[in-house]
Amino acid sequence: MGDMAADANGSLPNPETADGLLIRLLRQLTVESARFAEMFGEAHGLHRTDLNALAVVMDATRRGRRMSPGSLAAALHLSPSATTSALDRLEASGHLRRTRDPADRRKIELDMTEKARRVGSGFFAPLAVEFGDRWREFTPEERATIVRFLTASIEATVTVRGDLAKE
Amino acid sequence: MGDMAADANGSLPNPETADGLLIRLLRQLTVESARFAEMFGEAHGLHRTDLNALAVVMDATRRGRRMSPGSLAAALHLSPSATTSALDRLEASGHLRRTRDPADRRKIELDMTEKARRVGSGFFAPLAVEFGDRWREFTPEERATIVRFLTASIEATVTVRGDLAKE
DNA sequence: GCGAAAGATTCGATCATCGAAATTATTTCG
DNA sequence: CGAAATAATTTCGATGATCGAATCTTTCGC
Numbered sequence: 270m271g272d273m274a275a276d277a278n279g280s281l282p283n284p285e286t287a288d289g290l291l292i293r294l295l296r297q298l299t300v301e302s303a304r305f306a307e308m309f310g311e312a313h314g315l316h317r318t319d320l321n322a323l324a325v326v327m328d329a330t331r332r333g334r335r336m337s338p339g340s341l342a343a344a345l346h347l348s349p350s351a352t353t354s355a356l357d358r359l360e361a362s363g364h365l366r367r368t369r370d371p372a373d374r375r376k377i378e379l380d381m382t383e384k385a386r387r388v389g390s391g392f393f394a395p396l397a398v399e400f401g402d403r404w405r406e407f408t409p410e411e412r413a414t415i416v417r418f419l420t421a422s423i424e425a426t427v428t429v430r431g432d433l434a435k436e
Numbered sequence: 437m438g439d440m441a442a443d444a445n446g447s448l449p450n451p452e453t454a455d456g457l458l459i460r461l462l463r464q465l466t467v468e469s470a471r472f473a474e475m476f477g478e479a480h481g482l483h484r485t486d487l488n489a490l491a492v493v494m495d496a497t498r499r500g501r502r503m504s505p506g507s508l509a510a511a512l513h514l515s516p517s518a519t520t521s522a523l524d525r526l527e528a529s530g531h532l533r534r535t536r537d538p539a540d541r542r543k544i545e546l547d548m549t550e551k552a553r554r555v556g557s558g559f560f561a562p563l564a565v566e567f568g569d570r571w572r573e574f575t576p577e578e579r580a581t582i583v584r585f586l587t588a589s590i591e592a593t594v595t596v597r598g599d600l601a602k603e
Numbered sequence: 604g605c606g607a608a609a610g611a612t613t614c615g616a617t618c619a620t621c622g623a624a625a626t627t628a629t630t631t632c633g
Numbered sequence: 634c635g636a637a638a639t640a641a642t643t644t645c646g647a648t649g650a651t652c653g654a655a656t657c658t659t660t661c662g663c
Contacts, residue, residue: 419461
């Protein structure tokens with residue numbers, strides 16, 4: 270699932286518009302990504318939430334920020350108590366460790382273990398290899414176009430989400 | 437999955453490779469899509485699974501296929517009993533109807549209601565508008581490149597998933 | 604220092620999901 | 634034709650992720 274609104278748009282089957290084709294492909298891509306994540310998680314005994322949590326902590330670590338349960342809860346849109354449960358699971362499975370912040374002892378810092386790092390590269394390395402393989406055909410100019418397209422599409426999604434939030 | 441492994445890859449922050457940039461953007465796009473679906477579902481009182489189920493049924497309907505609880509369960513990677521629950525919810529909320537197949541009365545056919553159709557276009561219409569707006573800048577040649585890119589990326593994901601399934 | 608606030612956890616309840624058994628309808632075949 | 638096997642879905646009991654409210658510990662303002 271892990272997926273998301275998997276498969277359905279307004280585009281009629283008959284004459285597909287130019288935009289319709291792109292929308293359909295984007296949809297397919299997100300569905301396939303979700304399926305991959307789901308299957309990967311299953312293989313490692315990690316549900317969606319645990320995978321997401323790991324990913325958030327990994328990303329924060331990579332850019333030099335430390336995560337606390339609170340910030341993790343915010344990032345995951347999860348209640349503090351559910352986050353505690355998730356952290357219990359991830360600590361029990363040896364992917365994360367909790368250590369108290371010596372400066373402010375109310376806070377907890379989350380550290381990835383080597384096992385988590387292996388999980389992360391097990392997730393991304395095969396994808397990166399396969400992507401690299403298939404993307405070799407694209408020239409720098411074409412890549413620039415693709416970057417513009419992806420950026421525009423991300424912005425569009427964020428914009429529409431913002432509109433939705435206003436209501 | 438909705439979301440999916442939200443945020444973390446192997447690419448180091450420092451000198452980002454050309455592929456690394458694309459991977460990061462793809463990841464962002466899936467994350468944002470998932471967030472949008474999540475927020476939309478929340479606004480309509482539909483969880484992930486219900487949204488996914490609706491989407492699958494809508495898509496099948498659109499291409500002239502009828503769904504049964506069984507085929508829906510398969511499409512969602514959900515147990516039959518969980519699917520029954522989801523259908524109970526969707527029927528109670530007036531999005532779907534169950535009717536027995538007159539030919540083989542063991543089977544149940546799932547029909548979308550007008551309300552479900554409205555939900556669907558409420559989901560996709562704003563996105564389509566915003567995408568259309570932002571994509572106006574792309575020439576047909578550029579779109580062809582983008583289509584190739586998206587197709588290649590989908591195939592890559594499917595391939596890696598297939599490899600994972602073999603183990 | 605003392606009360607208020609911040610950060611995290613515990614507790615009890617709810618609900619989605621699962622696996623196994625049950626129900627209803629159909630097909631096979633003796 | 635009738636009985637057993639098969640198919641499709643649902644029911645039931647149990648598990649577990651999540652939530653909201655209350656609790657505990659630490660820090661900050663006065």
